[in-house]
């Protein structure tokens with residue numbers, strides 16, 4: 001019998017495991033169940049929101065420099081526990097240690113950003129807007145904020161949200177993905193060790209019932225969501241209907257245009273990383289390469305070799321593979337059925353990872369790196385987010401055609417171009433319909449100081465996660481206009 005990791009909620013500073021229905025958490029490398037995640041319900045939601053609401057006034061009134069100190073300590077603790085966090089992320093998600101480290105570094109940068117909160121919260125100020133009248137902007141926290149996160153970055157995406165939200169003076173309830181609850185628990189334990197007062201950060205596990213409870217709770221003020229597009233849309237619509245401020249990141253389908261003048265070796269290396277890194281389970285994964293003219297002949301043979309050379313295997317042991325498993329057996333089967341549909345519609349699989357064997361972990365959820373050539377826009381494979389280690393290839397005559405194709409997508413998260421031509425790069429950056437654009441950068445995901453600027457069905461809301469927009473999202477402005485009259489006792493500075 002496997003030892004199951006505990007999966008408690010964290011409410012009002014207490015770790016508590018609710019009884020009732022649970023969902024299994026897998027180690028995707030082995031197929032073993034490693035924990036049972038509580039399904040949760042309204043009782044936990046109400047308790048967590050009440051705890052966060054009760055903790056709000058004191059935390060709001062804590063000077064920003066003192067709030068920042070909690071995050072300086074938190075930063076040290078996350079760094080000291082880096083390996084533990086990496087192992088937890090690898091074990092419940094299947095990322096290689098290198099990928100897990102990279103993702104936790106990105107999260108750490110968000111904590112570092114939050115440490116700058118005393119200056120990030122500065123308001124505007126103008127004397128004498130009219131005679132004797134002064135005006136000041138104060139950035140006030142909102143109250144109880146909520147974060148709902150996906151499976152694919154178990155530590156990084158929660159870290160996109162709660163450090164800045166809390167540093168701004170809000171309190172927080174996190175609802176992590178039920179597929180990867182363990183990293184979030186560790187992040188919560190470290191926050192507790194950093195000295196965060198009880199009730200300021202709360203963690204409630206569960207699925208739809210918990211999400212709905214949070215979205216409709218009258219004391220929740222703002223909701224940050226990251227996940228698939230249909231759920232992002234639902235969260236946005238339900239949240240705003242209930243008077244919440246909402247930022248909801250959705251899915252993606254990112255194009256990478258390869259011009260005939262691109263550096264072959266660097267382009268192949270970057271395409272492989274963009275498409276197969278994290279087993280393709282990234283919202284910024286390069287999912288379709290558009291080869292212009294001779295680019296296909298120059299790049300595809302080496303790309304196929306690179307895909308075939310990727311060693312797939314378990315990520316929960318010392319010897320590390322190049323690529324780990326996908327999250328569940330059901331997800332692997334969905335990717336396989338999308339590939340089958342592509343083949344039946346006329347696409348050609350030129351690097352085939354469908355029947356990859358991993359003898360030392362035969363029950364893991366594996367797929368090998370796969371390249372599909374001859375993809376056309378009318379194929380399901382071309383339109384739906386695959387979220388697996390699959391790179392579609394389309395061939396086009398020129399950059400205009402490639403931009404037209406990329407701009408047909410309902411998504412607008414990322415896009416990239418590989419070229420040595422500044423003119424082509426400029427044309428692409430200006431005209432492509434995507435919020436994050438790479439020039440010879442395959443995964444142009446933004447870092448903590450810049451907003452994560454998805455467009456169209458990759459984002460619902462007004463203010464994005466990360467950077468200055470996140471400070472605006474987690475605060476509301478109060479503008480104070482003041483003037484002072486001479487009182488009955490006369491001017492105090494005059495005799």
Ligand code: NAD
Pocket residue numbers: 148149150151152153157175176177178206207208211212226227228229231232249250251252282283385387413452454458
């Ligand atoms: P998901 O939408 O299935 O789940 C995300 C969260 O929503 C989870 O916490 C889940 O419990 C909850 N949820 C699921 N179904 C729900 C429902 N019916 N009602 C209410 N809540 C529900 O996403 P996922 O599979 O965990 O993550 C992968 C998706 O996330 C991909 O589409 C990927 O592109 C996207 N993603 C986007 C970004 C971004 O910044 N744009 C970043 C990472 C992942």
